[in-house]
Amino acid sequence: MASRVLTDSRWIARGESRTSFSRFLLWLAPWTALLLVGIYAAFLCLYHGLNQTNMDNRFAFGLWIFLDLGIIALGAGAFFTGFLVYILKRVELKPILNTAVVVGFICYSGAVAILMIDVGQPLRAWFTFWHPNTHSMLTEVTFCISCYLLVLCLEYIPILLRNPQLRRLPSFLVFDHQLHRLIPVLAAVGAMLSFFHQGSLGGLYGVLRGRPFAFRSGILIWPSTFFLFILSAIASGPSFLMLVTAAVEKITGRKLVANEIFRRLALISGVLLGIYVAAKSIDTLIWLNITSPSEGFAPWQFYIHKPFGTPILFAEIVLFGLLPAFLLTFRATASRRGWLLCAAAMACAGVLLNRFVLTVQTLALPTLPFDDFLQYTPSWQEVASFAGVIAYGVIVYSLSYRYLPMFGSSKGEHADVSGN
Amino acid sequence: MSARYGMVIDLDRCIGCGSCMVACAAENNVPALQQATVRTGLTPIVVRTVSNGQEGAARRETFIPIMCMHCEHDTPCVKVCPQQAVEVDRATGIVMQMPQRCLGCRYCMTACPYHARYFNWWDPAWPAGMEKSLNPGIAVRMRGVVEKCNLCHARLHTAKEKAAAAAKREIDPTDYVPACVEACPTSAIHFGNLADANDPVAKESRSPEAFRLLARLGTEPKVYYKSKEAWVRDLAETNSAPRPEVKHG
Amino acid sequence: MFPGIDGFHWTFGHILFLLLFFAVALTIVAIVASAAWRTAQDFRNHHAIDLCWHTEFAQLPDSARRCRHELAGRVISRTCDNAFDCRHCSKYLQFAVLPPAGHLHLSGLDYPDDRYYHRGHTWVKPVEDGNVTVGLDELARHLVGTPDFCNLPKVGEELELNQTAWRMKKNGNEILVRTPIEGTVVAVGGPERDWYLKICPRFDLSEPVTLRHLLRGPEVSGWTNRELERLQEQLEAAHTPPALADGGVLLPDLMNVIPDADWESVLADTFLQL
Numbered sequence: 028m029a030s031r032v033l034t035d036s037r038w039i040a041r042g043e044s045r046t047s048f049s050r051f052l053l054w055l056a057p058w059t060a061l062l063l064v065g066i067y068a069a070f071l072c073l074y075h076g077l078n079q080t081n082m083d084n085r086f087a088f089g090l091w092i093f094l095d096l097g098i099i100a101l102g103a104g105a106f107f108t109g110f111l112v113y114i115l116k117r118v119e120l121k122p123i124l125n126t127a128v129v130v131g132f133i134c135y136s137g138a139v140a141i142l143m144i145d146v147g148q149p150l151r152a153w154f155t156f157w158h159p160n161t162h163s164m165l166t167e168v169t170f171c172i173s174c175y176l177l178v179l180c181l182e183y184i185p186i187l188l189r190n191p192q193l194r195r196l197p198s199f200l201v202f203d204h205q206l207h208r209l210i211p212v213l214a215a216v217g218a219m220l221s222f223f224h225q226g227s228l229g230g231l232y233g234v235l236r237g238r239p240f241a242f243r244s245g246i247l248i249w250p251s252t253f254f255l256f257i258l259s260a261i262a263s264g265p266s267f268l269m270l271v272t273a274a275v276e277k278i279t280g281r282k283l284v285a286n287e288i289f290r291r292l293a294l295i296s297g298v299l300l301g302i303y304v305a306a307k308s309i310d311t312l313i314w315l316n317i318t319s320p321s322e323g324f325a326p327w328q329f330y331i332h333k334p335f336g337t338p339i340l341f342a343e344i345v346l347f348g349l350l351p352a353f354l355l356t357f358r359a360t361a362s363r364r365g366w367l368l369c370a371a372a373m374a375c376a377g378v379l380l381n382r383f384v385l386t387v388q389t390l391a392l393p394t395l396p397f398d399d400f401l402q403y404t405p406s407w408q409e410v411a412s413f414a415g416v417i418a419y420g421v422i423v424y425s426l427s428y429r430y431l432p433m434f435g436s437s438k439g440e441h442a443d444v445s446g447n
Numbered sequence: 448m449s450a451r452y453g454m455v456i457d458l459d460r461c462i463g464c465g466s467c468m469v470a471c472a473a474e475n476n477v478p479a480l481q482q483a484t485v486r487t488g489l490t491p492i493v494v495r496t497v498s499n500g501q502e503g504a505a506r507r508e509t510f511i512p513i514m515c516m517h518c519e520h521d522t523p524c525v526k527v528c529p530q531q532a533v534e535v536d537r538a539t540g541i542v543m544q545m546p547q548r549c550l551g552c553r554y555c556m557t558a559c560p561y562h563a564r565y566f567n568w569w570d571p572a573w574p575a576g577m578e579k580s581l582n583p584g585i586a587v588r589m590r591g592v593v594e595k596c597n598l599c600h601a602r603l604h605t606a607k608e609k610a611a612a613a614a615k616r617e618i619d620p621t622d623y624v625p626a627c628v629e630a631c632p633t634s635a636i637h638f639g640n641l642a643d644a645n646d647p648v649a650k651e652s653r654s655p656e657a658f659r660l661l662a663r664l665g666t667e668p669k670v671y672y673k674s675k676e677a678w679v680r681d682l683a684e685t686n687s688a689p690r691p692e693v694k695h696g
Numbered sequence: 697m698f699p700g701i702d703g704f705h706w707t708f709g710h711i712l713f714l715l716l717f718f719a720v721a722l723t724i725v726a727i728v729a730s731a732a733w734r735t736a737q738d739f740r741n742h743h744a745i746d747l748c749w750h751t752e753f754a755q756l757p758d759s760a761r762r763c764r765h766e767l768a769g770r771v772i773s774r775t776c777d778n779a780f781d782c783r784h785c786s787k788y789l790q791f792a793v794l795p796p797a798g799h800l801h802l803s804g805l806d807y808p809d810d811r812y813y814h815r816g817h818t819w820v821k822p823v824e825d826g827n828v829t830v831g832l833d834e835l836a837r838h839l840v841g842t843p844d845f846c847n848l849p850k851v852g853e854e855l856e857l858n859q860t861a862w863r864m865k866k867n868g869n870e871i872l873v874r875t876p877i878e879g880t881v882v883a884v885g886g887p888e889r890d891w892y893l894k895i896c897p898r899f900d901l902s903e904p905v906t907l908r909h910l911l912r913g914p915e916v917s918g919w920t921n922r923e924l925e926r927l928q929e930q931l932e933a934a935h936t937p938p939a940l941a942d943g944g945v946l947l948p949d950l951m952n953v954i955p956d957a958d959w960e961s962v963l964a965d966t967f968l969q970l
Contacts (some may be wrong), residue, residue: 165528
């Protein structure tokens with residue numbers, strides 16, 4: 028009996044064809060190796076301390092802050108899709124909801140893991156929950172991320188319980204049913220939390236008066252980057268979902284999601300990206316002409332250090348902003364898979380570039396008049412823990428794809444298509 | 448009776464000997480680590496060399512000690528710390544870093560425009576025998592937390608205890624002098640209460656030769672610099688001039 | 697570090713912020729707790745099995761969820777939205793026509809009219825002592841033949857509708873049979889007898905509603921024809937000789953006759969498993 032239960036095929040939903048177990052293991056092997064290297068690197072950082080990284084007193088945030096901000100922005104597809112499906116009732120997006128939740132879960136848990144490695148005393152992280160500084164953006168980030176990760180776990184559980192073996196246990200099935208009835212509440216809470224923390228991640232740098240390159244004026248307590256981060260995250264989230272889905276379709280050689288859904292996502296992503304580009308342009312103009320000069324910094328001096336010249340600004344706003352916004356919005360390009368994915372990749376690249384500029388370039392630029400432009404190269408431990416998180420994501424996603432219903436209830440869908 | 452402790456550093460008198468750095472390290476039990484570099488070592492006060500960027504006969508150089516400026520308004524590091532490990536002491540104006548509350552996120556280091564904050568990248572260690580010379584009044588900071596100059600706060604405590612023992616409300620100003628001030632062989636660093644209009648340091652801070660670094664950010668730093676040389680005073684604000692070259696430490 | 701210690705002081709901001717945060721955290725925890733509590737409650741009230749069935753029903757393929765009235769040809773197309781429980785179906789009376797009785801003989805399968813049929817291929821037959829006997833219908837018996845192993849419930853055990861009544865094994869395949877009527881097991885039979893269980897029904901058999909959820913008459917023939925069609929389609933996929941030619945007769949002991957068919961799928965579809 029036990030051996031039957033352990034048979035791999037028993038864990039795959041009936042009617043779903045998956046590659047053989049040995050080929051699946053072969054696929055996982057390199058990722059597992061990468062994950063192990065990442066875990067070793069993380070162990071070094073935790074055991075020996077952050078001297079294992081190449082960060083220093085001036086470059087106090089390194090690769091990890093870029094990674095964190097980047098993958099959290101890309102993971103925004105989870106909350107935004109949940110928001111669209113449950114709150115705005117765009118039920119046509121339901122088939123990709125599960126994959127969005129899993130991608131979001133991977134991104135957020137990965138980000139929290141990296142965060143825990145890259146603070147000096149991770150065991151003291153709970154202090155923030157006990158004596159928070161209410162004026163700090165990081166407090167808002169900590170609160171919202173930890174709560175939202177909890178929400179994502181809860182949204183992941185029902186997907187997990189759809190596994191054909193797990194669902195045999197009646198208590199799981201009933202729990203799943205009861206939890207599912209409350210999921211809209213969770214989605215609402217999750218959406219609120221994520222809107223806030225995407226914003227406060229932007230605020231993280233926007234409030235730094237001592238870093239004129241990042242400092243922005245804003246509304247009430249929130250600098251403009253607060254709103255720009257929300258916009259860019261919800262614009263790139265759907266694009267990233269498209270990329271992930273297309274990659275899975277390519278690897279598995281299966282059609283998983285209807286073209287209609289792709290086009291819908293592209294339209295959402297494109298329109299939001301357009302709004303973001305407009306807002307970002309206005310913000311940049313305000314910063315160049317008002318904020319920065321009023322602080323006594325001529326804006327051109329931020330762009331004299333190669334390779335961070337003005338081309339990077341052009342790339343961020345036009346090449347990876349305006350251009351993909353057009354490509355994603357227009358039917359002519361959005362209906363061609365090649366163009367669509369290219370545009371989605373550009374949109375994601377634009378958001379990643381934005382996070383990179385705001386974190387790494389900000390730190391590299393001098394503030395003191397006699398200070399210098401600094402460079403920093405991440406150590407192998409930093410790169411390896413970065414790669415480890417990616418490997419973790421691939422493994423979790425692969426396992427989820429193999430054993431859980433990731434793209435709607437494909438069984439019902441297929442029956443609909445083939446039966447009628 | 449709240450004080451606003453501050454400094455005026457006379458750059459014309461600074462000879463760049465580094466006595467202040469050594470005195471500070473000894474006073475505050477800064478670990479003596481072989482591995483530490485210019486960019487990873489703990490230097491709550493650091494003397495930097497700055498030039499006017501010219502070559503040959505026109506070249507001028509000066510030394511400039513950089514430390515926590517104890518910003519008074521909108522203190523950047525206080526605002527960003529997620530768990531209140533940094534506070535401005537209302538009674539003294541000193542920006543207090545509490546390593547026991549710090550989780551080492553280094554957000555404050557990112558926020559500080561003066562780069563006057565330092566992270567403990569390593570476990571504290573001293574060469575054999577040197578631990579006997581540690582200052583018993585100062586707790587050693589653990590790995591993974593941020594620290595910075597606190598104007599030798601422990602000396603203020605000692606001064607207060609002495610005043611209390613003598614049944615006095617106010618401390619004797621001569622009892623509270625930070626280690627760097629004491630150690631400077633040319634008396635370039637002047638320490639005093641800026642809130643006291645009669646304090647010689649407060650008067651000095653208002654002299655036309657005095658300036659503050661990045662005062663335009665509006666954070667009201669309490670460390671002043673002073674120089675008769677105009678190009679040195681320009682250092683405070685100039686950003687658009689041909690950038691002077693920089694030497695660390 | 698703790699309030700009151702180490703110079704920590706509360707401000708309005710803290711209280712507001714902590715209140716907000718813990719309100720959110722509590723909401724999340726409350727959602728889990730309430731889901732867990734309701735789960736426990738469901739088990740206590742014996743709702744759990746019903747809920748399981750409802751969840752599983754929702755995930756059955758569309759073709760397995762046809763309304764009995766569609767099977768009988770009274771309506772062109774209707775998907776059951778009540779998990780086959782016609783007793784609580786508001787639409788039932790809209791169509792309700794007493795099914796004409798008659799002994800059915802379909803493709804060599806006997807469907808006597810002295811009993812009621814459940815979609816999980818079991819039947820319920822009222823017997824003289826007020827109890828009912830439960831057995832596998834002809835189609836299921838033709839598939840399984842004699843099971844290698846049969847795990848029947850104990851006498852006295854309470855069974856809920858659609859719960860797994862008993863387990864069988866055949867050629868390494870596990871077969872779970874759903875309960876067609878709720879009640880207490882009063883006697884067990886087995887493959888060697890013509891019934892598997894004798895059940896004392898929970899509800900009064902003289903009330904017509906008690907057995908309303910089970911199929912009769914033209915519903916049975918419509919349903920069986922569809923099931924045979926499905927079976928043939930599934931077995932043809934295995935490149936085997938046809939199990940029944942058009943208008944032919946279903947071979948007995950099919951699992952042994954066609955061992956390399958996709959029995960896992962066939963059995964799951966037959967016994968309404970996922």
